[in-house]
Amino acid sequence: METKSRSFPLSAVDKFVRLTDGKLDLQATIEKVRGPGYGATVTFSGGVRGTEKGRAIQSITYEAYFEMAVQEMEKIVVEAEARWPVRVALQHRAGEVPVGESSIVIACGGAHRQEAFDACRYVIDEIKTRVPVWKVKFS
């Protein structure tokens, strides 16, 4: 279980992908996909609920295989940007996340809403199935 503070920025390609045990910044993520050619910005923010299987909780602890998780998120962003005319930025959190805080934020900017919606759904769906991150503790 990783406990020390780490943030993995994208290194190989010029994309905004972060896996961090710090608090996520939705606005900063949105700013990465804004530009003169982008009329639509779609965001997804996944947060920690206050109950798990009917039991009240205060936080969820996420564990990640950091290096591979960042690598896989980068691939997903590249795929989405190849499939739709969009820019994608995302942040995923690791470590203990209190109820009400975000575990993931995604921003997709496109000329029009349709491609931004489609790309955003693609990115979150792929992250759920391909990125090595786990909920390991409900406190």
Place this chain on the structure above:
Amino acid sequence: MAVKLLFFAHCADWMKESKFEVGCSAPKPLIDLLGENSRFQPILEHRVLLKVAVNRKLAGLETEVKDGDEVAFLPPFSGG
């Protein structure tokens, strides 16, 4: 230099450790390496549930590994 084995989430619970190193100077299938030591029995018992990554790429248990490789055992993901 050895093969570095990483156990995540439930795998770490089953193994009671998150990492382990084992020598493997001549390449051999991962499944053979695991079969040589009974401590890896929990991994073999749960193999149908797990994905395996060798050097951060998904791979099968038949993949050959050798000293210097990093092997990770990955239970079903639950991030996002």
